[in-house]
Amino acid sequence: MNFQTVSTAEKLPSSDGLTGGYLPGGIVPGPLLVRALNYVSAKIGAMVAEIRARGLAGQTAIIISAKHGQSPTDPNDLARVPDGPIIDGINAAWTAAHPGPAISSASPRTTT
Numbered sequence: 001m002n003f004q005t006v007s008t009a010e011k012l013p014s015s016d017g018l019t020g021g022y023l024p025g026g027i028v029p030g031p032l033l034v035r036a037l038n039y040v041s042a043k044i045g046a047m048v049a050e051i052r053a054r055g056l057a058g059q060t061a062i063i064i065s066a067k068h069g070q071s072p073t074d075p076n077d078l079a080r081v082p083d084g085p086i087i088d089g090i091n092a093a094w095t096a097a098h099p100g101p102a103i104s105s106a107s108p109r110t111t112t
Helices: 007-009 031-053 084-097
Strands: none
Touching: 007 031
């Protein structure tokens, strides 16, 4: 299993009206991160329950690991880079290199 839920909840300032990351002070997870941790906990619990139900608990090792946190735990230490200027620059470079009408996802590009 691979859960990106916690990583995403650590990074997002907010989602679904919930504050992401940690609350000021960096000790208490914000509501979005709590929801993500509870989700992962429930999924791991379901996996353990299934292993037990199949009689495999005595011969199954479960290893849970994480690579590292993605953001400072104190939101006051987080420096966000606005992505708008970066996206605008990419779009301008694309338009300059590919003049003509825009190609929409509704009409896929074909080659002849």
